[in-house]
Amino acid sequence: xxxxxxxxxxxxxxxxxxxxxFEKVMKSYGSLxxxxxxxxxxxxxxKVAIIGPSGSGKTTVLRMLMTLERIDRxxxxxxxxxxTSMNRNGELVASDAKHLRRMRGKIGMVFQHFNLFPHMxxxxxxxEAPCTVLGLSKMEAxxxxxxxxxxxxxxxxxxxYPSQLSxxxxxxxxxxxxxxxxxxxxxxxxxxxxxxxELVGEVLNVIRKIAAELDVTMLMVTHQMGFAKEFADRVxxxxxxxxxxxxxxxxxxxxxxxxxxxxFLRACLEAT
Amino acid sequence: xxxRPLVVCAILAxxxxxxxxxxxxxxxxxPGLLExxxxxIEITVGGSVLAVICAFVAALSKMYGAWPxxxxxxxxxxxxRGTSALVQxxxxxxxLPRFGITLEPLTVAILALGLNxxxxxxxxxxxxxxxxxxxxxxxxxxxxxxxFQALRRIVLPQALVPMIPPxxxxxxxxxxxxxxxxxxxxxxxxxxxxxxxxxxxxxVEIFSIVLVFYLAIAVLITVAMRSLEWxxxxxxxxxxxx
Numbered sequence: 001x002x003x004x005x006x007x008x009x010x011x012x013x014x015x016x017x018x019x020x021x022f023e024k025v026m027k028s029y030g031s032l033x034x035x036x037x038x039x040x041x042x043x044x045x046x047k048v049a050i051i052g053p054s055g056s057g058k059t060t061v062l063r064m065l066m067t068l069e070r071i072d073r074x075x076x077x078x079x080x081x082x083x084t085s086m087n088r089n090g091e092l093v094a095s096d097a098k099h100l101r102r103m104r105g106k107i108g109m110v111f112q113h114f115n116l117f118p119h120m121x122x123x124x125x126x127x128e129a130p131c132t133v134l135g136l137s138k139m140e141a142x143x144x145x146x147x148x149x150x151x152x153x154x155x156x157x158x159x160x161y162p163s164q165l166s167x168x169x170x171x172x173x174x175x176x177x178x179x180x181x182x183x184x185x186x187x188x189x190x191x192x193x194x195x196x197x198e199l200v201g202e203v204l205n206v207i208r209k210i211a212a213e214l215d216v217t218m219l220m221v222t223h224q225m226g227f228a229k230e231f232a233d234r235v236x237x238x239x240x241x242x243x244x245x246x247x248x249x250x251x252x253x254x255x256x257x258x259x260x261x262x263x264f265l266r267a268c269l270e271a272t
Numbered sequence: 273x274x275x276r277p278l279v280v281c282a283i284l285a286x287x288x289x290x291x292x293x294x295x296x297x298x299x300x301x302x303p304g305l306l307e308x309x310x311x312x313i314e315i316t317v318g319g320s321v322l323a324v325i326c327a328f329v330a331a332l333s334k335m336y337g338a339w340p341x342x343x344x345x346x347x348x349x350x351x352x353r354g355t356s357a358l359v360q361x362x363x364x365x366x367x368l369p370r371f372g373i374t375l376e377p378l379t380v381a382i383l384a385l386g387l388n389x390x391x392x393x394x395x396x397x398x399x400x401x402x403x404x405x406x407x408x409x410x411x412x413x414x415x416x417x418x419x420f421q422a423l424r425r426i427v428l429p430q431a432l433v434p435m436i437p438p439x440x441x442x443x444x445x446x447x448x449x450x451x452x453x454x455x456x457x458x459x460x461x462x463x464x465x466x467x468x469x470x471x472x473x474x475x476v477e478i479f480s481i482v483l484v485f486y487l488a489i490a491v492l493i494t495v496a497m498r499s500l501e502w503x504x505x506x507x508x509x510x511x512x513x514x
Contacts, residue, residue, distance in 0.1 A: 066410075066413065066414055067413065068410055068413060068414075097418075101416055101418070104413065104414075104416040105416050107414075108414065108415075109414040111407060111410065111411065111414075113407055115405075115407040115408060115410060115411035115414075116411075117408065117411070117426055117430075118430065119429050119430055128415070128417075128425060128426075129415035129416065129417055132417060132421045132425060133415065133416050133417055133418075133421070177415070178414065178415070181415060181416060
């Protein structure tokens with residue numbers, strides 16, 4: 001993993017600094033530049049909605065935070081610590097497996113296609129990682145799983161397998177499964193895009209509930225403009241691998257300054 | 273159950289064999305051939321167990337091992353797939369003693385056939401593991417599982433069901449290849465048949481019974497694998513979860 005040596009690590013107070021910080025992050029696939037010197041800061045407990053046309057790098061931001069993609073250049077900090085590189089004797093080196101796993105423990109992710117484990121019941125899906133990764137006893141993990149599944153409204157589907165659940169229910173299990181790891185940052189990657197329209201509401205309601213009840217920083221890539229408007233503290237409009245415009249939802253959705261933002265929102269409006 | 277016709281086939285094959293044998297007055301051949309069949313079954317079972325172990329170790333080493341381990345796995349797979357089973361058998365039986373390693377013929381038979389079929393099996397395992405959707409791996413990363421935990425708890429259980437039918441093929445292939453071990457002094461079914469044929473010249477009867485024996489064992493393997501697939505699929509409750 002290459003790290004730009006010109007970017008110095010600025011010490012950040014773990015308590016008060018931003019929860020997530022991208023510094024001049026570059027990412028390209030061959031000649032296609034996906035992220036272009038991206039700078040982004042997300043405060044603790046902040047809820048950020050990421051919107052933008054397809055190919056603008058929205059999902060890549062989340063996948064990089066989850067360490068599913070490598071970065072070409074720049075730095076990402078989570079909870080004040082560098083994510084893809086680490087400090088060894090004052091020198092910045094690429095993260096080893098141990099550091100990556102410690103950092104991943106702070107982050108949870110929900111995917112567009114749920115990615116539930118098909119050979120496990122809803123409850124087992126939620127218990128697996130707490131048992132194997134956090135070392136919880138079966139009883140503790142089960143209690144946690146039951147509590148979270150009730151929270152997402154699936155207390156009566158504990159022993160159902162993913163194939164026996166609707167898309168909306170599967171996505172709610174996936175949210176509970178991610179929360180079972182008690183992450184500080186939750187990433188939602190187009191979590192309603194694969195759902196039938198009538199199932200979108202139940203998933204969004206769960207996300208509202210998490211936002212209200214849990215102290216967790218949230219980054220959400222979404223095409224649900226109405227939801228982004230109501231839910232987010234800040235909306236970032238991505239275009240060409242950069243943040244083209246950002247601000248509180250009232251500003252972005254009501255009086256966007258940038259012409260591209262206006263075009264995008266107009267196109268979204270026409271599509272609905 | 274779906275494999276009922278196969279069970280019927282197996283029973284019919286056995287009965288037919290026995291009827292032919294008794295009515296035509298072949299009782300004299302049966303004890304000897306059954307003895308040989310037991311040796312054949314022994315080598316088939318032993319070879320299959322070894323093949324499964326070799327296949328998993330080789331496939332996972334090739335996919336996830338550090339480069340020296342990966343290199344060894346590739347060499348093993350290519351050498352044992354790319355050379356004749358008969359030559360491998362002879363090599364272990366006649367060449368190894370030249371280096372001071374002498375093994376029992378039965379050990380050589382199980383070792384040679386297990387290693388040979390294991391090399392083919394490695395590709396079966398690799399294919400099935402690769403076919404598990406990438407999203408499953410990504411979910412394990414998002415849940416902070418290690419690669420080993422992901423493989424053991426999430427990926428391999430899902431890869432097992434689709435690899436059962438090709439393993440059935442390989443086990444039957446292994447059964448048929450056991451006929452070669454008669455060439456390294458083992459009294460298996462084929463060896464017994466040749467022996468009896470040489471003394472009685474009743475070729476038609478002897479080799480007909482042997483044919484039915486091999487067929488019956490192969491059908492048994494098929495039935496066993498179908499049942500295993502059925503139970504595994506039910507246990508895993510596989511479904512369109514994406």
